Amino acid sequence: DVKVTQSSRYLVKRTGEKVFLECVQDMDHENMFWYRQDPGLGLRLIYFSYDVKMKEKGDIPEGYSVSREKKERFSLILESASTNQTSMYLCASSPQGDGTEAFFGQGTRLTVV
């Protein structure tokens, strides 16, 4: 059974903390993505990676960075958490190729207080 695993389902952090969200996939996919999901806004792309050590900004990269040191792992970093980063964060992976399916993790609900 294919799987994308996010390290935490729920996380509470304080304003100003550095926060790491981890994502691991076991499908040998080239592409990995981080989205945030907010009511009324759908899913918005933060960053994506198409290969190890490669990264590209998505639509809302401000306040975030990413790391992909190994093919199976893609980390999202909040350099200094703020309350407006309270959200649901979804990781996804997909193989290269047109029209390929993306597989999603269960999400991490982050609350910044």
Add this chain to the structure above:
Amino acid sequence: GNSVTQMEGPVTLSEEAFLTINCTYTATGYPSLFWYVQYPGEGLQLLLKATKADDKGSNKGFEATYRKETTSFHLEKGSVQVSDSAVYFCALSTSTGFQKLVFGTGTRLLVSP
């Protein structure tokens, strides 16, 4: 740029009613089109897809046809069940941009017995 517009919810139906959720898109080139579903407390999973004009995607009684002339990919089901209650996302990806998925805002479906 690329974008997806889908009808706002919630959509409230009785069991066995007919379902339509509208989705239209704007894209350069020839996108692939998807419907993803998110059940309560879970990540997104692919429901169906279509990769070229006039293709019909289908799964679990749901259908959607890729209409290039109207830039639409409406989701339909002839008889909904309580278990279909979820949030439905329309999305597209293009052959450029590393197969990034662009999502609509999501439509919540509530089916009552």
